[in-house]
Amino acid sequence: MSQAPITPLTLRGGAGTLAAWEARPPAGVEVRGTVVLVPGFTGSKEDFEAMLPLLAHDGYRAVAYDQRGQWQSDGPDDIxxxxxxxxxxxxxxxxxxxxxxEPVHLVGHSFGGYVSRVVVIAAPHRVRSFTLLASGPSSIEDINFPPPQLVAQFVEAGGQEAIWQQMSTAMFDSGNAPAPERLEFLHNRxxxxxxxxILGILKVMEVPPVADPAVLRDAGVPILVAYxxxxxxxxxxxxxxxxxxxxxxxxxxxxxxxLPNEDVPAQVCADLVKFWEETA
Incomplete structure (x- = not known):
């Protein structure tokens, strides 16, 4: 079966337009629901490029978007x-x-999981299931990441290029560096x-998105932790x-x-579909 195409989608945000992609189930495939995928810190909709067609093939309309101020989405210039x-x-x-x-299946990667879990608590009737994808409890402790305030000082001094140099050095050693064209995209993004x-997210990350996990648990939405x-x-x-x-x-x-969404997208999608079927 041919792969479902990804098409651009323009959404309205609170500070202008949000750039998005969607993939719809092809003709003859039963539509089983809608999935919304939320990217993390310095990410974008492209983080889910490999997943969108796979989810559509399995019957799900899949939508991913750039959060405000990310990549191709509008955003204010003030923190x-x-x-x-x-x-x-x-x-x-x-x-x-x-x-x-209709409620959606919500998938949040890293900081996207922070944003998503607050929405699950505030509006659980809007969410059929919630997946935390490589998204731990907080950025304050038990995390292999410098304190957000320290990173913010680094960005204030050196801007986006400075954090690119820091993150690329940490994430892409000689054994796992992406292809040159992918590296160029990540740099440009x-x-x-x-x-x-960047500074606004770092500020948000200074406080855990949910102080007590029981509050998220008691929202009553089925949760998958994937990592x-x-x-x-x-x-x-x-x-x-x-x-x-x-x-x-x-x-x-x-x-x-x-980045399981990029490294093993087929396995992630299979796990998501299995989870959704079991919790339907």
Whole structure:
């Protein structure tokens, strides 16, 4: 069967337009629901490029978007426009536009999981299931990442290029560097992402998105915690403990780091579909 095409989609956010992609089930495939995928810090819709057609092939309309100020989405130039309320408000607007009458399967990668979990608590009736994809409990402790305030000082001084140099050195050693064209895209993307977005997210990350996991658990939405067990920002034990606190299912990707959505997209999609079928 031919691969479902990815098409551009323009959505309305609270600070202008949000650039998005969608893939729809091909003709003859029963539509089983809508999936919204939320990217993380310095990410974009392209982080889910390999997943969107696979999910559509399995019967799900799949939508991913750039958060405000990321890559091709509009966003303010001042850090004050990047609070958690701003990010969650945009996500609610996205849900209103792509699936106003039916709850969605929500997938948040890393910081996208932070934003998504706040929406799950605020509006659980809008969400059929929630997946935390390489998204641990907080950026304050039990994380292999410098303190957000320290990173913010680094960005203030050196801008997007400085954080690119830091992140690329940390993530892409000689054994796992992406192809040159992919590396060029990642570099261009972070340069195009607004400095205020980067600083705003770092400010948001200074406080755990949900202080008590029981609040998220008690929202009553089925939860999947999916993560790689090698060089993720959070150690496997941190994810495992978080999943236990949430009474969540787990999916573990052996030998994979912080980007299972890119490294093993077919396996991630298979786990998602299995989870959705079991919790339907």
């Amino acid at each position: 004050s426009g990047y609070t958690m309320d701003d990010f969650t408000g945009d996500l609610i607007r996205v849900l209103d536009q792509v699936s106003p009458n 972070i340069l195009a992402t607004k400095k205020a977005n 790689g067990d090698t060089n993720d920002l959070w150690a496997p034990g941190v994810h495992e403990n978080f999943a236990a606190q949430l009474h969540a299912e787990t999916a573990v990707y052996h030998g994979v780091g912080h």
